[in-house]
Amino acid sequence: MTAVDDSLRSTSIALPGIFSPVAAPRSDVAVPRTVVTPRSTPTLERRRRWEKMYRTRLAITDVVIVFAVTALTTVGQLQLLAPDLLAADPAILARVPLVSALTWLIVLGLFHTRSADIIGSGSTEYKRVAHSTGLAFGILAIAFVLFQWQGIRVQLLFALPVGLVALLAGRWAWRKWLLGQRRFGNYISRALVVGHREDVEYVIDTLQRNHLAGYMVVGATLEDDDNDAAAVTVGGITYDNVGTANTVAKVANVLSADTIIVASKPDNDPDYIKQLSWQLEGTAAEMVLSSRLADVAGPRISLRQVEGLPLIRVAIPTFAGGQHVLKRALDILVAGFAILMLSPLLPLLAILIKTDSRGPVFFRQERIGRDGTIFRMVKFRSMGTDAEARLADLQAENQGSGLLFKMKSDPRVTRVGRVLRKYSLDELPQFWNVLVGDMSVVGPRPPLPKEVSEYDGTVFRRLYIKPGITGLWQVSGRSDLSWDESVGLDLRYVENWSVMNDLMIMWRTAKVMIQPSGAY
CATH class of the missing domain: 3.40.50.720 (NAD(P)-binding Rossmann-like Domain)
Structure with missing residues (x-):
């Protein structure tokens, strides 16, 4: 018998908000009753205190960022680009940043971007910050046009993108701090x-x-x-x-x-x-x-009220339409930018591969894409040219699960290949596959034809969208995952993906490349 059980048996239960007698009951006298409004217990007060402290930190950070960005934007514009405008209307130096900052902060508050129910949630919090920032500057643009005020154009071109990035960075930093505190049992x-x-x-x-x-x-x-x-x-x-x-x-x-x-x-x-x-x-x-509700996540779930009947609405996944067009646009933008930025590195990696072992620089392999279409995926070669011929001899030492073959010390991997695999550098050429439309930046793992031939009915759902260079499997353990775990992550992504989640997975992938785990 635990101490809690003893407490429950020895103490009567006083339920808050229930009518309570204030005098000893008598059979011939009506018992007077009163309503006692529930009072917060010390536990509830402690919860509210740490939530308030965290929200206060977020609010201070928001205020500093918003006022700093709007003020610096206005000062820079007037001092460098429009000194005549400042001489004609000195009040503009205070009016523009003050109106911009107050509008921005008010909308951040109205969108509940610091609400307790999204503390540490990640994507939901970031979405609210992004949406409220866009709405705030839309309101500002309309107001400046109506009142014929000057100075909004540079705010839109500079303060909006820089401020949004700074706000998201601030939220990310505080979220990392919060998660660190939770490891020690605080703020939980x-x-x-x-x-x-x-x-x-x-x-x-x-x-x-x-x-x-x-x-x-x-x-x-x-x-x-x-x-x-x-x-x-x-x-x-x-x-x-x-x-x-x-x-x-x-x-x-x-x-x-x-x-x-x-x-x-x-x-x-x-x-x-x-x-x-x-x-x-x-x-x-x-x-x-x-x-x-198995594998149903945020974007598909909403609550609908019908005459006092709360209904949980679960949207059926769609695999075409505006969101997928936006995803393709994001793929082109990210892939083009990545190829441009990596152009100095790619030739260096090619030279190292060529110097380390005989054979081509690139390894091309048939993979299965969306709707079962076959495409040739390109990677930097990380194994010897006889890797496929030696596979049968190594099957007995397979450390993978399900349909995957994995070895932590695969003898077919070259010296340079081990480094490439550890930091995922061998996958950089796949940005070309993204650019031409065979793959997406984020998506399920691209399967081999042999794997697909052994799929059961549910695993085929992985082929409903394009495979990705990275995905939930990439940031959740990679080769350390079991077959069932890998499939589960892919299916969850297929049904619940969103652009914001894609951006978060890209960010997490960058961190995994710096601190690799499960890569071999």
């Missing part, structure tokens, strides 16, 4: 998971694999029909099974949990969620309803 939500055993274990396992998501599980409450064990063990970690579905608020208070994750609710109680939310008033900051 203490979570109690409620539901049937199987659902509770699924939620805990998912949170363990996403340890920087911001939730630290401190206990579990199993439904009555699963309440035959004293603990829940997931990933080698044991969590106490405390209380029942009807004592969640009390358990949360005892465990100092500020988040309740409902993995599943009692089958015979349709009002359970509503009643539980009432009980948690003043005790917890949020109640999270877990859904096992």
Whole structure:
């Protein structure tokens, strides 16, 4: 019997917001009752304090960046480009940056870019910052035209892109700081998971694999029909099974949990969620309803209210249209820029490959692209020219899984090839495949024809969009992933990709190239 269980048995449960008697009841006298508004517990106050501190840091950073960018833009324009305008209207030196900065900051606030529900979320936070910045400058452009003010043009050309990059960099820096704090248990939500055993274990396992998501599980409450064990063990970690579905608020208070994750609710109680939310008033900051909608992510999920009936709307994936046109435009832009910037490096790598071993500089191989089309993928050669002939002799030493062949110390790899593979430099020529339309910068791993011939019905979905130079598989472990994990990441990307997520994967890829993991 745990201390928490003893506490639950020895202490009556006082549910916040419930009518409470103020005098001893008598059979012949009506009992006067009063409504007691729920008061915040120390746990909830602690949660709100660290959220407020973090939002304050974000706000200060935003204010400094916005005022600095708008002021420097105006001063530079007037001093260097339009000194006559400054002489004719000295007030413009203060008016333009002040109006621009205040409008920008107000829109950032209205878009809830510092809201507690997106703290540390990454793509959602960045999207809100980008959207609010675009709207702010749209409003400014209209206002300056209507009032015939001068100075907005340079703000649009300089302050908007520079300021947006600076804001995103600031958010990224604070997010890295936050994730670092969470490794030590700070700025994190203490979570109690409620539901049937199987659902509770699924939620805990998912949170363990996403340890920087911001939730630290401190206990579990199993439904009555699963309440035959004293603990829940997931990933080698044991969590106490405390209380029942009807004592969640009390358990949360005892465990100092500020988040309740409902993995599943009692089958015979349709009002359970509503009643539980009432009980948690003043005790917890949020109640999270877990859904096992497999591999469905942010852009496809929205909440719709229909006459008091909350509906979770899941959009069906589409594989054509405006978003895919935008993705292709991004591919052309990134690939063209990469080839231009890498042009001094590529000849040097070619010379090193040629000097190290006999054979061609480039390795071309047939791969399967979108809709099953065959294309020739080009890479820098990292193996000897007899690599394919020696493959059969090495099959017994295969360290890969599923349909993949991998060896950490593959004898076919050349000396220069090992360096190329470690830092993904052998894949740089694939930007040409992107430019001509065979591949995308971000997408599923490009499979071999032999692999595709052994696909089952679901794995074929990887071929619904173009394969990528990089993807979730590239930034999540690469060769260290199992076959099932690699396929799962690819399928998740195919159904849930977005331009913002593509940009984040590109950024993470750059970091992986500098600090490689799972590359061999």
